[in-house]
Amino acid sequence: MINGNITVLELSENHPEAFNLFVSKGFDNFNKETTLKSAGKFLKLETAIKQKNYDIKTFLESLNEIDSNNDAKVDITLRDSKKDGDITVKGLLPCPVRLPLLEGIDAFAESITEKTGLSVAHDLIAASAGQQWLNDNVVGIRAEDVPDVFVSAGFDVFFDERSFGKHVRNGMFKDMTGDTHSYFSHMKDPKGNYGMIGVVPAVFLVNKDALDGRAVPKSWADLLSPEFEKSVSLPVGDFDLFNALLVHIHKMFGEEGVVKLADNMVQSMHPAQMVKNAGRKNEAKPAVTIMPYFFTKMLFGSKSAEVVWPEEGSIISPIFMLTRADREDVARPVAEFLYGKEVGEILSHRGLFPALNPQVDNNLPEGAKFNWVGWDYIYKTDMGALLEKLDKVFNDALGA
Structure with a gap:
């Protein structure tokens, strides 16, 4: 983990992706090998950050987020999971708060x-x-292998008949979450199968230097207009959020909307890379990047970047929790912990992933709304088949 006590040279040698972000935020002099090997050998990271008047905690969190993404594949094999026990908990945790x-x-x-x-x-x-x-743990999962608690973001594994969908249909799960914020009340599963502990909101990062006379887009409808053809960066690599975008755009605008989304994509880039380039004039740089709200913490006051919370509401990737009804005696304490204030504040305050627990102050921007596809839509739709279809529509439109 990157902390303020390591030197700039150590950052460059051990965390190259994070070092690239560091350099882009006003430390260009460390691109010079001589400076890096001399001053960088002794200059502590915390001291360097203070010199630029950046918030140390936020800066370090941003560096660690990039570093965790870069090391994620190694993390799978090296992290000490506790896989044998009386109560089983499985799933995926968002990288910024992992x-x-x-x-x-x-x-x-x-x-x-x-x-x-x-x-x-x-x-x-x-x-x-x-x-x-x-693929290894969920696709084709048998009833006897389903954990007591499963938590993750996204749509596909939760509704797909090839994974948890068939077990939901057979009544295996029970929502064990409690009361929620009023603005999240419509996200409570009326059938009581699925729990939701938080959401990953998608917002617009607008590069005003690349607008070329166009107005700042304020809505999803604006973003899909011909004005922004080949001007938008999409989080294609973030399959949870990208699938959420496909589902919600389809719900709002039909297949034509998915085609327009493909038409307007200029490139796929990790949000951290887009933030790193904020303020740099570059012909290939998109005018708008759709990104998780978390990454807006990394802008550090860029004058050319504007964060827009879409008027129709931020499209969300839900952080779902499945808890086994037949194991309620042991699953409920885990569910209450994961839905509780402590976890909610980690999600919301450290990851900018708003929590549903009403005890958590999500500190949302004024007028912020959430765009939720709705439970009626979900229960009437084969979500696995829909996602496969929308992925094909999108890639066909790209000519991929």
Whole structure:
């Protein structure tokens, strides 16, 4: 983990992706090998950040987020998961809050063991590297292998008949979350199968230098207009959020909207890369980047960048929680912890992933709304088949 006590040289040698962001925020002099090997050998990271009057905590969180994405595949094999126990918890954790959540879960597991004598086994990996893990652990999962609690963001694995969808239909799960904020009340599953602990909102990062006379887009409809053809960067690599975009755009605008989204895409880039380039004039740079709200923390006052919360509401990737009804005696304490104030504040305050727990102040921008596809739509739709279809529509429009 990157902390303020390491030197700039150590950052460059051990965390190259994070070092690229560091350099882009006004430390260009360390691109010179002589400066890096001389001043960088002694200059502590915290001291350098203070010199630029940046918020140290926010800057370090941003560096660690990039570093965790870069190391995610290694993390799968090296992280010490506790896979054997009386209570089983599995899933994917959002990268920006993965470490504090794991610390909290470990402490919670110890308290459960002290109180009950039961051990808690957890296999919780970084969401950015989760596709292979999902294929290995969820696709085709048998009833006897379903964990007591499963938590992750996204749509496909939760509704697809090839994974959890068939078990939901057979009544295996029960929503064990509690009351919610009034602005999230429509996201509570009326059938009581699915729980939701938080959301990953998508917002616009607008590069005003690349607008070329165009007005700042304020809505999803604006973003799909011909004005922004080949001008938008999409989080294609973030399959949870990208699938959420496809589903919601289809709900609002039909297949034509998905085609327009493809027409307007100029490139796919990790949000951290887009933030790193904020303020740089570049012909290939998109005018608008759709990104998780979390990454707006990394802008550090860029004058050319504007964050827009869409008028129709931010499209969200839900952070779902499935809890086994037949194991309620052991699943409920875990569910109450994951839905509780402590975890909610980690999600909301450290990751900018608004939590549904009403005890958590999500500090949302004024007028912020959420665009939710709705439970009626979900229960009437084969979501697995829909996502396959929309992915094909999108890629056909790209000519891929």
